[in-house]
Amino acid sequence: MTTAATDAFVTHRNLLFTVAYEMLGSAADAEDVLQETWLKWTGVDLETVIDQRAYLVRITTRQALGRLRTLGRRKESYVGPWLPEPLLTAPDVAEDVELAESVSMAMLLVMETLTPTERAVFVLREVFDLPYDEIAEAVDKTPAAVRQIAHRARSHVAARRPRGAVSAAESREVLDAFQRAVETGDLQTLLDLLAPDVVALGDGGGIRSALPQPITGANKVARLFTKGWSTLGPDVSFETSMVNGHPALLIRRLGEIDTVLALRIDDGLITGLYSVRNPEKHTHMEQVTELSR
Template identity: 90%
Template sequence: MTTAATEAFVAHRNLLFTVAYEMLGSAADAEDVLQETWLRWVGVDLDTVLDQRAYLVRITTRQALGRLRTLGRRKESYVGPWLPEPLLTAPDVAEDVELAESVSMAMLLVLETLTPTERAVFVLREVFDLPYEEIAEAVDKTPAAVRQIAHRARSHVASRRPRGTVSQAQSREVLDAFHRAVETGDLQSLLDLLAPDVVALGDGGGIRSALPKPINGADKVARLLIKGWQVLGPEVSFETTVVNGHPALVVRRLGELDTVMAMRIDDGLITGIYSVRNPEKHSHMAEVTALSR
């Protein structure tokens, strides 16, 4: 029985991690949720389970909802802006456009504006296409209530999600141009890449210095970036990689990971810059994290 439970859990592990991560925005908490899911799963009589995938998703969702409320309390005392934990992801994530969008930094920040139940319903319905009846069991609501919550969450997200799909090639071109402009101190070229209402957020978690509050506006953001690069000097290097299914910049200082910089791009312009400097959020940047739907 234990072997059968293990095989089922391993078969769906990447899916369960993705569900938990999209609900929490924290890889460390998602891993904890999977551990809790496993402990409950091994106590289940598998002969009574009609659909193992649905059952495991239900356990994971319930554990993630409990963890989400705890995480909310932690964010209230967090030093400075809170950003999702970045993940080094494989090319197959980027190839699945819907999955890549759902785990992007930009979308995870939009999901932060939902209530815990709205977030769970949106993720399970819009990303994983679960039936309303299954979602209802996971969030302890009626199917009719879940339909209403899904409609409300969908409308909320639609008004805030990135506008239009930007290809991986286009994103990489923008990032390469951004890198060149910052490195050479070319203010005008940088301004040409930034939307007038661009917002820059930094997450240092009180461990590393970061922006204490959002910086708004192309001119302020551009001058801040160029000044920051000039202060850091030649000991800093940039490299482009794939984070959360999208091209992103990794900043290294004396060879050590310093900052993961993800961006939101709308209509060819950068509208959001998200710099994660908190080293406690870099644990999933050392090797690729497998995600799946």
């Protein structure tokens, strides 16, 4: 493999990982897609490539689309609710508001409701601002068809996405208040932080105990967390970290990550609580994952 080809891949690696991760919601699968992209890239005659970045994105998108369909079949047999795999991210991700929103747990869950092609088109157009003709080549559609898919996906996401961007400072303030309320058993303060229709989801993957189904409603969710917190025991510690571009709570037991707790916040209230307990989804939580647009 030529040095020029290796340099091009390394230069765009963070971008390619971000594209694959946003399409899949799984860091492990995104890494596999990058390996597949690299293998495809090694067989390309660079003299025929006009835009290396666009070409690499096209390969990555096609590989991710194939894996997305496989991942869909895996989710059908997954034990309990499936949540995206959390990433420990650098503070600068939060500074890019659009990137932070696009990789947030809340947005990744919204994108789960799209078809594979809709998800690919939405990610490439709305997040990475690729022109329609490049997207068309990546998803094997005409530019006209891609425009229609983009419009449909945009409308679908708009009806479900978090209402307005929330700054890292706002997220941290709500998260800190939430932690204080559950640690002290302050049920009323917790109820004040939760939206009436708040939803709590837990992902244990059949490996660790987690919520077998969504819990909905402020009263049920507040009592769930105040009761659950009191049973954690003395070997548990808490820390706030940047996860998927937003402050989130890491719960450690004997120093090992037990739970990654992310929030969805709308209009100052918590509307979603996402607890990832499956240890197989914690592999990208000990080292920062570099994301890029």
